[in-house]
Amino acid sequence: xxxxxxxxxxxxxxxxxxxxxxxxGHLTRVLRLGPGDPIRVxxxxxxxxxxxxxxxxxxxxxxxxxxxxxPMREAGVSITLVAAVLKADHMxxxxxxxxxxxxxxxxxxxxxxxxxxxxxVDRGGRIARWRxxxxxxxxxxxxxxxxxxxxxxxxxDALAQPAAAARIMLTEPSxxxxxxxxxxxxxxxAGAELxxxxxxxxxxxxxxxxxxxxxxxxxxxxHTLRAAAAPIVAMTAVRAMWGDL
Amino acid sequence: xxxxxxxxxxxxxxxxxxxxxxxxGHLTRVLRLGPGDPIRVxxxxxxxxxxxxxxxxxxxxxxxxxxxxxPMREAGVSITLVAAVLKADHMxxxxxxxxxxxxxxxxxxxxxxxxxxxxxVDRGGRIARWRxxxxxxxxxxxxxxxxxxxxxxxxxDALAQPAAAARIMLTEPSxxxxxxxxxxxxxxxAGAELxxxxxxxxxxxxxxxxxxxxxxxxxxxxHTLRAAAAPIVAMTAVRAMWGDL
Numbered sequence: 001x002x003x004x005x006x007x008x009x010x011x012x013x014x015x016x017x018x019x020x021x022x023x024x025g026h027l028t029r030v031l032r033l034g035p036g037d038p039i040r041v042x043x044x045x046x047x048x049x050x051x052x053x054x055x056x057x058x059x060x061x062x063x064x065x066x067x068x069x070x071p072m073r074e075a076g077v078s079i080t081l082v083a084a085v086l087k088a089d090h091m092x093x094x095x096x097x098x099x100x101x102x103x104x105x106x107x108x109x110x111x112x113x114x115x116x117x118x119x120x121v122d123r124g125g126r127i128a129r130w131r132x133x134x135x136x137x138x139x140x141x142x143x144x145x146x147x148x149x150x151x152x153x154x155x156x157d158a159l160a161q162p163a164a165a166a167r168i169m170l171t172e173p174s175x176x177x178x179x180x181x182x183x184x185x186x187x188x189x190a191g192a193e194l195x196x197x198x199x200x201x202x203x204x205x206x207x208x209x210x211x212x213x214x215x216x217x218x219x220x221x222x223h224t225l226r227a228a229a230a231p232i233v234a235m236t237a238v239r240a241m242w243g244d245l
Numbered sequence: 246x247x248x249x250x251x252x253x254x255x256x257x258x259x260x261x262x263x264x265x266x267x268x269x270g271h272l273t274r275v276l277r278l279g280p281g282d283p284i285r286v287x288x289x290x291x292x293x294x295x296x297x298x299x300x301x302x303x304x305x306x307x308x309x310x311x312x313x314x315x316p317m318r319e320a321g322v323s324i325t326l327v328a329a330v331l332k333a334d335h336m337x338x339x340x341x342x343x344x345x346x347x348x349x350x351x352x353x354x355x356x357x358x359x360x361x362x363x364x365x366v367d368r369g370g371r372i373a374r375w376r377x378x379x380x381x382x383x384x385x386x387x388x389x390x391x392x393x394x395x396x397x398x399x400x401x402d403a404l405a406q407p408a409a410a411a412r413i414m415l416t417e418p419s420x421x422x423x424x425x426x427x428x429x430x431x432x433x434x435a436g437a438e439l440x441x442x443x444x445x446x447x448x449x450x451x452x453x454x455x456x457x458x459x460x461x462x463x464x465x466x467x468h469t470l471r472a473a474a475a476p477i478v479a480m481t482a483v484r485a486m487w488g489d490l
Contacts, residue, residue, distance in 0.1 A: 101478070229345065243429065
């Protein structure tokens with residue numbers, strides 16, 4: 001596979017496009033490419049081009065677009081991952097893997113059993129970091145779409161927003177009760193919003209709020225999963241059960 | 246959930262059982278439990294008991310078994326995970342997650358694009374480490390079975406052993422060719438041996454060897470997955486597609 005670069009300014013009518021500092025650094029310092037080297041360019045909105053390095057100087061780089069090519073097909077099931085913010089390296093992995101598994105969007109969630117506070121998310125520049133990881137992951141896995149990473153939201157605010165698709169809250173087997181169904185019992189749908197909790201699980205209040213807001217509470221097998229593994233397992237299970245893998 | 250301890254010496258006729266040093270350390274130093282405290286004990290072979298701490302002294306601990314209880318149900322699809330050895334923390338996560346996802350056994354695989362050599366696996370005591378992780382993972386996720394972690398094998402040796410179930414080799418979308426099928430095309434079965442490659446993927450020779458040995462080469466969606474995420478995604482997909490989640 002040719003190295004792929006993210007250029008949100010690329011359009012069908014552009015001939016030469018400048019890369020961002022991050023992308024130029026990857027092209028020049030990491031891969032040491034120079035004028036004429038063949039690459040691919042994608043705009044993050046589902047378009048991809050054959051391309052070549054046009055010019056490289058002092059940490060800047062521009063690329064010349066060639067013919068537009070067929071982008072990787074996006075997932076058939078549109079999944080918005082609404083995932084509790086975990087500690088740094090775990091959340092990085094969640095974002096990276098969610099993009100690889102075809103997430104349509106990622107919403108970091110601030111929960112009662114939070115491992116990370118809103119203050120840390122803000123001050124630590126976490127959202128910007130996750131957006132960079134989403135780009136890097138799309139580059140690596142072949143997607144021409146970079147899913148948006150939204151601002152972190154308290155769960156009440158996330159639930160107050162209109163749902164684009166069925167809202168599904170994954171609950172621990174031990175916390176399942178009346179009204180909880182197995183994921184396999186849900187009918188196939190074109191999309192889903194998947195709410196995944198933190199290491200300590202959801203509080204009773206959060207589960208009640210979710211139910212009152214029309215969330216479906218689901219369990220996934222009998223095993224307790226690691227919080228960092230739950231998003232990837234849930235996304236894979238939904239896509240597999242709904243015939244999208 | 247009460248804290249759970251692994252006691253391979255527990256049997257239906259035993260009244261009091263001594264714990265291993267690791268388990269006694271967890272009971273005394275980490276959880277600071279003492280005589281009379283209620284716990285649960287499992288033997289790693291699918292049996293579980295209500296129990297109580299009997300005696301604690303100088304780093305040793307014994308437990309008194311109470312009534313046997315219904316263990317967590319094991320996965321309906323018996324999956325042996327044959328996974329390329331990855332660098333340390335990634336392989337730790339693979340073992341931990343595979344146990345949580347119900348693996349029946351784990352076989353560390355030495356591959357051509359190895360990140361870790363046989364020498365490092367031997368000298369670094371990696372197998373013993375992964376066995377401890379398998380126990381810790383079973384304790385945490387509620388399984389009463391601790392799946393065996395076998396000695397690391399070169400792929401030729403792994404393929405030379407008789408297969409207990411259909412052998413399925415996961416291949417990168419870019420390496421798929423004639424004879425490769427989508428995982429969703431496989432018929433449901435009672436079990437599977439899942440071969441998952443290293444970061445650099447399988448070599449042509451490894452794929453040919455696998456095909457010659459009766460392996461089915463499968464792909465899983467169009468995206469390229471991280472090597473450390475591939476085992477968990479593949480196991481989840483198989484269980485979900487075969488109605489076992």
